[in-house]
Amino acid sequence: EAQVTQNPRYLITVTGKKLTVTCSQNMNHEYMSWYRQDPGLGLRQIYYSMNVEVTDKGDVPEGYKVSRKEKRNFPLILESPSPNQTSLYFCASSLGSSRGGQYFGPGTRLTVT
Amino acid sequence: RKEVEQDPGPFNVPEGATVAFNCTYSNSASQSFFWYRQDCRKEPKLLMSVYSSGNEDGRFTAQLNRASQYISLLIRDSKLSDSATYLCGGGDSWGKLQFGAGTQVVVTP
Numbered sequence: 001e002a003q004v005t006q007n008p009r010y011l012i013t014v015t016g017k018k019l020t021v022t023c024s025q026n027m028n029h030e031y032m033s034w035y036r037q038d039p040g041l042g043l044r045q046i047y048y049s050m051n052v053e054v055t056d057k058g059d060v061p062e063g064y065k066v067s068r069k070e071k072r073n074f075p076l077i078l079e080s081p082s083p084n085q086t087s088l089y090f091c092a093s094s095l096g097s098s099r100g101g102q103y104f105g106p107g108t109r110l111t112v113t
Numbered sequence: 114r115k116e117v118e119q120d121p122g123p124f125n126v127p128e129g130a131t132v133a134f135n136c137t138y139s140n141s142a143s144q145s146f147f148w149y150r151q152d153c154r155k156e157p158k159l160l161m162s163v164y165s166s167g168n169e170d171g172r173f174t175a176q177l178n179r180a181s182q183y184i185s186l187l188i189r190d191s192k193l194s195d196s197a198t199y200l201c202g203g204g205d206s207w208g209k210l211q212f213g214a215g216t217q218v219v220v221t222p
Contacts, residue, residue, distance in 0.1 A: 033210060042117075042214030043157070043200065050208050058209060059116075090156060101147045101159030102210075 002027045004105035006091050012111045013081055021076045021108050023091030031094045032074040033058070033102065034066065036087040043090065049074055050096075081112040116140050117203060119213035126191045126220050133187040134216045136201030143203035143211075146177055146184050151198045151215065160186075160199070191220045 004025045013019055025032065033048040035058075045058030049068040063085055065077040074093075078085060088109055092102035119136045126132040138146075149157035161168065163175040163184050174187040184201055198217045204210040 031208065033208075035212075037154075040121075040214060042115075042119075043202075043212035045210055045212075048208045048210070056208060059211065088154060101149070101162055104156035104158070106156050107154070 002103070004091055004093055004103050006089075006105035006108050008108060009106060010109045012113065014113055015082055016080050019078050019081060019110075021078075021089060021091075021110070023074045023076065023105060024072050025074075025091075025093040025103070026072065027093060027103065028071065029093035029095055029103075030071070031096050031102075032068065033092050034064070034074070034076050035090045035092065036060065036085075037090060037107075038087050046076070046089075081110075083112050086110060086112050115213070116211045117201060117213040119199075119201060119216045121214060122217040122219075124216065124218045126188075126195075126218060128191060128193060128220055128222055130191050131187065131189050132191060132218060133185060134199070134218075135183045135185045136213050136216075137181075137183045138201075138203045138211070139182065140203065140205065140211065141182070142205040142207075144206055145204045147202045147204075148173075148175055148184075148186050149200040149202060149212075151200055157200055188218070191218075193220050193222065196220045 034046040035043045047066040091105040094102040146163040148160040151157040198215040202212040
């Protein structure tokens with residue numbers, strides 16, 4: 001089954017404790033992206049990757065890191081989480097940024113206390 | 114000002130009626146446009162891509178107006194199951210994608 005998976009689905013952590021949210025897709029997609037969704041603000045792009053070893057900043061990259069060492073995986077790293085990073089996070093993938101729509105993962109609800 | 118703006122709604126629509134709403138974008142570099150459907154904080158799901166010539170998929174019709182920088186979605190013969198939040202998104206050729214905050218549609222019996 002074609003899908004994007006994210007782990008964990010729910011996470012409560014404390015300020016400053018490094019965490020990684022994994023994202024994996026099995027569709028051989030070149031393009032992958034991370035978003036955060038907050039009430040009233042919609043989906044905002046954090047980072048995206050056009051292909052392996054190619055990543056770039058979206059609209060809200062501060063406080064986040066990513067890597068794309070393999071085509072299927074695109075982890076999101078929060079080196080020192082803060083309460084303002086409490087949000088719903090989605091990973092997505094597609095053939096290309098403008099080729100067809102994106103497939104979204106199920107989301108990760110992160111709470112930073 | 115957000116790059117992509119949507120009327121948040123809610124649009125309350127009687128079952129069987131037609132509803133239409135727009136999304137405006139300010140990034141003139143945007144080349145590809147999409148409508149997504151999102152149910153209650155679940156993951157967005159692609160509803161349809163939007164092409165300059167306009168396109169239709171069953172009861173859904175999408176239009177793109179590049180001159181005025183907006184895209185539209187029309188839903189005919191609304192069903193209860195159409196109740197959701199509809200997100201519009203636009204992307205440039207370099208990989209940047211931006212979304213609106215969504216338009217809520219509530220279809221009532």
